[in-house]
Amino acid sequence: xxxxxxxxxxxxxxxxxxxxxxxxxxxxxxxxxxxxxxxxxxxxxxxxxxxxxxxxxxxxxxxxxxxxxxxxxxxxxxxxxxxxxxxxxxxxxxxxxxxxxxxxxxxxxxxxxxxxxxxxxxxxxxxxxxxxxxxxxxxxxxxxxxxxxxxxxxxxxxxxxxxxxxxxxxxxxxxxxxxxxxxxxxxxxxxxxxxxxxxxxxxxxxxxxxxxxxxxxxxxxxxxxxxxxxxxxxxxxxxxxxxxxxxxxxxxxxxxxxxxxxxxxxxxxxxxxxxxxxxxxxxxxxxxxxxxxxxxxxxxxxxxxxxxxxxxxxxxxxxxxxxxxxxxxxxxxxxxxxxxxxxxxxxxxxxxxxxxxxxxxxxxxxxxxxxxxxxxxxxxxxxxxxxxxxxxxxxxxxxxxxxxxxxxxxxxxxxxxxxxxxxxxxxxxxxxxxxxxxxxxxxxxxxxxxxxxxxxxxxxxxxx
Numbered sequence: 416x417x418x419x420x421x422x423x424x425x426x427x428x429x430x431x432x433x434x435x436x437x438x439x440x441x442x443x444x445x446x447x448x449x450x451x452x453x454x455x456x457x458x459x460x461x462x463x464x465x466x467x468x469x470x471x472x473x474x475x476x477x478x479x480x481x482x483x484x485x486x487x488x489x490x491x492x493x494x495x496x497x498x499x500x501x502x503x504x505x506x507x508x509x510x511x512x513x514x515x516x517x518x519x520x521x522x523x524x525x526x527x528x529x530x531x532x533x534x535x536x537x538x539x540x541x542x543x544x545x546x547x548x549x550x551x552x553x554x555x556x557x558x559x560x561x562x563x564x565x566x567x568x569x570x571x572x573x574x575x576x577x578x579x580x581x582x583x584x585x586x587x588x589x590x591x592x593x594x595x596x597x598x599x600x601x602x603x604x605x606x607x608x609x610x611x612x613x614x615x616x617x618x619x620x621x622x623x624x625x626x627x628x629x630x631x632x633x634x635x636x637x638x639x640x641x642x643x644x645x646x647x648x649x650x651x652x653x654x655x656x657x658x659x660x661x662x663x664x665x666x667x668x669x670x671x672x673x674x675x676x677x678x679x680x681x682x683x684x685x686x687x688x689x690x691x692x693x694x695x696x697x698x699x700x701x702x703x704x705x706x707x708x709x710x711x712x713x714x715x716x717x718x719x720x721x722x723x724x725x726x727x728x729x730x731x732x733x734x735x736x737x738x739x740x741x742x743x744x745x746x747x748x749x750x751x752x753x754x755x756x757x758x759x760x761x762x763x764x765x766x767x768x769x770x771x772x773x774x775x776x777x778x779x780x781x782x783x784x785x786x787x788x789x790x791x792x793x794x795x796x797x798x799x800x801x802x803x804x805x806x807x808x809x810x811x812x813x814x815x816x817x818x819x820x821x822x823x824x825x826x827x828x829x830x831x832x833x834x835x836x837x838x839x840x841x842x843x844x845x846x847x848x849x850x851x852x853x854x855x856x857x858x859x860x861x862x863x864x865x866x867x868x869x870x871x872x873x874x875x876x877x878x879x
Contacts, residue, residue, distance in 0.1 A: 423448060424862045425798050427539045427552040429530070429742075430459020430559035431521045433508060433692055433782050434773035437486060438556050438789035439517045445797040450552075451521035452541050458521065460560060462505040464587070467526075467577030468563035470605070473588045474612055475501040478690045479637030479780035480712035480835035486511060486786050497639045502514040517593045517696050530555055537768060537864040539740075553862040554768035554796060557740060558785070561752075561774060564656035564739040567583055567732055569740070574712035576730065582807045583609060583733040596726055597621070598717055600709065602628045607691040609731055621725050623717075625708040627677035630695070634669045641779055653822070657684045675705045684778060684833075685822055738830075740775070754829045756812040758842055760837075761788050762795075768859065772797075776827060779834030785840035791848070799859030802850035 428435045431453035442449040455466040462473045475496045477484055483833045485491040489511050495503065512518040513698035525543040526535045530536070540549040565582035581591075589612040597617040599610040602624045615622040624631055632638050638727075643663065661683045663668075672678040674695050679686075697703045706719045716724045738753040747766055748755050756764055763769040772788045773781065794800035802808060851857030 424553040425551075426450070426554045426556060426796060427452065427530075427537065427550070428558055429527050430460065430557070430558040430773075431458045431512070431523070431562055432456070432773075434560065434785040434789070435460070435556070436508060436512050436560035437523075437782070437790060438558055438772050439520050439785045440511075440515045441789040441793035442769070442796065443516060443520065443818070445793050445799075447793065447796055449520055450550075451517070452525045452527050452539070453521055453523050453537045456507060456523050458506075458507045458518055459508035459563060459579075462501055462508060464501060464505075464761065467558075470562050470584045471501045472586050473501075474608060477504060478633070480641050483639070483641050483645055484780040484782050486782055489514065498633055515700070527542055527559075530557075530742050531744065532766065532768075532850075533678075548818040552769065552862070554714070555689050556770045556772055557743070557774070557788075557791060558772040559740075561738045562736045564737040565732070566735045566737045568734060572709050572711055574718075575714060576684060576712035576727075577715045578728040578730065580730045580732065583731055584736070586731060589613070590733075592616045592729070594618055597729050598623060598626075598725065599725040599730060599731045599733055601735070602626065602689060603687070603733060603735065604689055606692070606733035607689055607694045609733060611691065611693045613731075614697045616635040618702075619665055619725075620697075620702060621706055621717075621727065622706045623706045623709055623719065624677055627671055627679040628686060629661075629664065629679050629683050629688045630668070630671050630674075630676065631664055631690050632668045633690050635663055635690050640664075644684075645779070652686050653833060657682050660684065665829070668695065676709065681824070682804050685824075686826065687778070689778060710804075711873075725840075753827050756809070756816070756829065758802065758808040759788075759791065759810060759841065760832060761791055762802060762808070762829075764805065764812070764868070765868045774830065775832050777832050777837070783838050784832065784834065787845075790847055791841060794845060794848065795860050799852055800845060801851035801859045802848065803851065803857055805858070814866060 425448045428438050428449055428451045431451050432681050435451055436458055439449050439451050441565045458464050461469040461471055463469060471713060480497045481495055491507060523539040527539060527541045537552045538549055538691040539552060545867045565584040586609055592613045593616045596611040596619045598621045599606050600623045610620055610622045633640060635643060644660055646655060647659060675698055708720045710720045712719045715726055717727050718724050740748060740752050757771055760775045761770055770792045773785045777784050816829055819831045823831045
């Protein structure tokens with residue numbers, strides 16, 4: 416089926432980080448009327464230190480290499496370091512937005528509060544400098560990220576802790592750690608970065624790791640580590656890449672347990688790797704003490720599961736984030752924002768015109784992934800790409816989930832994508848959808864305007 420689209424579509428894009436910017440660019444290139452919303456004052460999202468909901472900190476650098484991270488049509492300068500600092504990345508994203516005329520499409524300092532659909536389209540309510548407004552759109556792209564709502568241990572640990580606590584989301588500078596007895600809880604990239612910072616600024620640094628993960632040097636054999644795996648991805652399935660990568664990591668840096676960390680619970684490429692060149696030397700120098708999981712609190716002491724105690728006056732919880740999309744009806748997110756089935760991690764199965772960009776966890780960089788997602792959406796709205804029939808979409812989501820569970824278990828399998836495989840898949844999907852669009856054999860985008868007539872208004876719409 417190809418119902419056609421007699422009226423020009425109007426699309427709202429929520430978020431002006433990398434996901435929103437690249438989607439706006441793709442929509443603009445096809446002449447589609449697109450409006451961006453962002454709570455911050457600059458393009459770039461979380462890469463802008465101090466922006467609303469940003470989790471950036473002064474010592475933050477890319478964990479994926481420059482050539483594997485850059486947008487395909489906006490390369491980073493070749494004289495940049497392999498792993499640029501956060502402000503350099505923020506500048507890159509601002510330059511991207513300015514170069515392609517995206518900045519002018521974004522309503523900055525506008526926080527989206529509600530998104531609802533009726534027979535005339537999607538209604539987006541936002542609060543900005545001039546108060547609350549509601550506008551009608553034919554489609555909505557949710558591109559606001561999923562690292563804004565800190566997750567803390569639930570249930571909490573028994574006992575009473577007398578010191579201070581903070582989530583890594585609120586960490587900005589080693590100055591916050593200076594002279595403290597710091598416990599960092601977690602094994603992800605932020606946990607390792609903060610522990611290393613603390614090892615230089617704090618009086619004492621303890622790192623508590625509940626389960627083992629692979630710690631990968633950013634460079635192996637003089638090359639960025641992710642470029643080696645990327646080269647293998649074009650030739651080998653992930654199981655074969657896993658075996659080769661584990662051997663290379665062990666040869667270059669040793670296994671985590673040889674450095675006093677717990678052994679990884681899962682094979683490499685079956686969990687998000689932690690990248691750090693600095694962690695192992697700081698442990699070897701005795702500047703970071705590694706401990707297992709917390710058992711309980713006892714006043715100014717933390718008791719660990721191996722029975723050891725440490726006197727601590729600041730805990731930094733680097734325990735991840737909840738996926739929360741508060742402006743959408745929870746019924747649209749069923750069975751949960753981190754478990755919702757999406758065709759190709761982009762298309763909502765039952766709400767036409769609702770798209771998601773960046774609602775995934777990649778084994779590699781995010782920018783090429785969201786760039787591919789934005790292109791697919793723009794092609795769909797422009798009538799150049801048609802979805803397969805709903806039954807095919809559902810079957811594909813089911814197959815993807817089964818494959819993800821086989822690889823990643825129950826650690827957010829619905830959101831997981833293999834970086835190289837997914838980017839290649841999206842190229843094929845775009846071509847397949849173009850053939851469906853050309854033959855009329857698929858589900859095309861249909862604007863509610865075509866059926867209902869123009870209904871755009873800037874007057875407030877009652878939102879119960």
